[in-house]
Amino acid sequence: MTTCRNNGSAARLSACHITKSFDGVTILDDVSIHLNEREIVSLLGVSGGGKTTLFNVISGLMKPDSGQVFLNGNEVTGQAGQISYMLQKDLLLPYDSVVDNVALPLLIRGAKKEEARAQAAAHFEEFGLAGMEYKYPSQLSGGMRQRAALLRTYLFSDQVALLDEPFSALDTITKGEIHRWYLDVMDRIHLSTLFITHDIDEAILLSDRVYILAGRPGRIAAEIAIDRARPRDREFTLSEEFLRYKRQILESMGMETKK
Amino acid sequence: MNKKADRVISKVAPLCLISAILILWQIASSTGLVPGYMLPSPISVVKALINDAPLLADHAKTTLTESFLGLSTAIVMAFVTAGLMDRYLFLEKAVYPLLVVTQTVPTVAIAPLLVLWLGYGIAPKVVLVILTCYFPLTISLLTGFANADKDAINLMRAMGATRWQIFWHIKLKSSMNQFFSGLRVSASYAIVGAVISEWLGGLGGLGVYMTRVKKSFAFDKMFAVIFLICFISLALMKLVDLLEKKTMPWKYLKENGEERY
Numbered sequence: 001m002t003t004c005r006n007n008g009s010a011a012r013l014s015a016c017h018i019t020k021s022f023d024g025v026t027i028l029d030d031v032s033i034h035l036n037e038r039e040i041v042s043l044l045g046v047s048g049g050g051k052t053t054l055f056n057v058i059s060g061l062m063k064p065d066s067g068q069v070f071l072n073g074n075e076v077t078g079q080a081g082q083i084s085y086m087l088q089k090d091l092l093l094p095y096d097s098v099v100d101n102v103a104l105p106l107l108i109r110g111a112k113k114e115e116a117r118a119q120a121a122a123h124f125e126e127f128g129l130a131g132m133e134y135k136y137p138s139q140l141s142g143g144m145r146q147r148a149a150l151l152r153t154y155l156f157s158d159q160v161a162l163l164d165e166p167f168s169a170l171d172t173i174t175k176g177e178i179h180r181w182y183l184d185v186m187d188r189i190h191l192s193t194l195f196i197t198h199d200i201d202e203a204i205l206l207s208d209r210v211y212i213l214a215g216r217p218g219r220i221a222a223e224i225a226i227d228r229a230r231p232r233d234r235e236f237t238l239s240e241e242f243l244r245y246k247r248q249i250l251e252s253m254g255m256e257t258k259k
Numbered sequence: 260m261n262k263k264a265d266r267v268i269s270k271v272a273p274l275c276l277i278s279a280i281l282i283l284w285q286i287a288s289s290t291g292l293v294p295g296y297m298l299p300s301p302i303s304v305v306k307a308l309i310n311d312a313p314l315l316a317d318h319a320k321t322t323l324t325e326s327f328l329g330l331s332t333a334i335v336m337a338f339v340t341a342g343l344m345d346r347y348l349f350l351e352k353a354v355y356p357l358l359v360v361t362q363t364v365p366t367v368a369i370a371p372l373l374v375l376w377l378g379y380g381i382a383p384k385v386v387l388v389i390l391t392c393y394f395p396l397t398i399s400l401l402t403g404f405a406n407a408d409k410d411a412i413n414l415m416r417a418m419g420a421t422r423w424q425i426f427w428h429i430k431l432k433s434s435m436n437q438f439f440s441g442l443r444v445s446a447s448y449a450i451v452g453a454v455i456s457e458w459l460g461g462l463g464g465l466g467v468y469m470t471r472v473k474k475s476f477a478f479d480k481m482f483a484v485i486f487l488i489c490f491i492s493l494a495l496m497k498l499v500d501l502l503e504k505k506t507m508p509w510k511y512l513k514e515n516g517e518e519r520y
Contacts (some may be wrong), residue, residue, distance in 0.1 A: 080417055104418070108420045
């Protein structure tokens with residue numbers, strides 16, 4: 001079980017003893033997770049298991065029934081606009097050019113349009129979006145759209161990001177490409193990331209630690225550290241080590257594996 | 260290739276039908292099947308249209324001014340009320356039924372009252388145009404605001420956006436599609452509204468001209484005005500289309516066959 005770390009600890013982000021119910025049904029029961037500086041941590045669980053609810057609480061869109069959220073040691077429970085959040089859909093606005101979409105968090109913070117555009121455009125190269133500035137989202141492929149959405153998330157906060165199944169809508173090949181790109185970018189931009197996934201392989205490949213949210217109501221069933229240096233290549237996904245992690249995760253999710 | 264052929268057909272087909280109707284009509288008139296005092300031939304209508312062109316242009320100017328003033332006022336009012344109704348739920352619940360009720364009052368019934376209250380000038384016409392255009396515009400905007408993507412709004416909230424920023428970036432922009440379909444309807448309503456209110460008395464305008472030529476049984480001129488009104492309405496709708504394309508370039512991307520990157 002995770003110990004709750006708040007003031008005085010090194011954790012960038014921590015959610016402590018979060019409990020949340022809807023209409024008398026408890027969705028999350030005493031869930032505590034934390035995210036350290038520069039870490040990529042994934043939250044793995046079955047659909048409808050309360051993962052998105054936890055993210056809504058952490059991002060401040062929802063208030064928990066009990067429990068607290070800390071960002072850099074300061075309490076931010078129920079305060080929206082502190083932690084960047086990328087939702088399941090890319091949610092690029094169809095009526096704005098890609099650069100204006102990406103610059104949205106800067107505009108919200110009060111930047112002038114030209115400033116915001118320039119600041120956003122400066123990152124296009126790094127995110128593999130060069131030349132796409134004045135295209136509309138409908139002209140971009142699925143992978144490109146996810147990159148743009150991630151850049152928008154990054155421009156909101158270059159410290160902590162919550163990603164809710166960011167790559168789940170992509171086909172396997174695009175997914176593989178974007179995983180490699182993602183790990184590469186993450187090494188350069190030092191964003192601490194907490195992401196939701198229901199894809200076990202994705203969780204092992206991308207994360208430093210994996211939390212398993214299981215049961216009804218949802219509880220943290222296990223916390224598994226993936227001790228493999230990044231960047232990780234495709235070989236890793238085919239290794240014995242990888243399979244051991246996979247077995248460990250499946251078992252802690254309550255799924256029997258044949259020995 | 261096929262698409263091109265499709266496009267040609269969709270343009271040519273209606274033209275064929277219209278020409279056929281006009282030819283039949285002309286034949287019916289010239290052979291004396293229908294007497295000229297009941298239904299003037301297309302050629303005599305066109306002649307009337309040409310002969311009266313300067314006079315018609317003058318009257319059209321009055322009607323267009325009234326329509327334009329009324330329509331633009333209605334647009335502003337629609338944006339303000341729809342915006343307020345979206346912001347304050349109580350206001351929406353209170354005002355919406357009233358809006359529907361006002362829409363059931365027949366235009367022809369209020370027009371004489373407006374003349375009574377506001378005189379023979381331009382004012383009652385503009386007010387009538389406002390009354391006819393305001394409702395479809397407001398409803399289309401309200402629908403647009405209500406249909407804005409909830410997830411996009413949540414994303415904006417997570418980014419710490421204010422209500423106004425959410426309104427501006429999400430609700431307003433995503434309702435443009437709805438707004439333009441409302442505007443297309445309203446543009447033709449505006450002309451018809453102005454003409455109807457001119458029937459009931461006024462100093463100029465196509466409606467005034469219409470009542471005059473009707474009283475002198477100049478049916479060719481009567482038809483000439485009707486044609487002109489149709490033409491103006493169509494031109495206005497076309498203008499709305501152009502405006503829509505200018506305002507929403509993203510909507511027309513796929514039609515241009517642009518590739519995805």
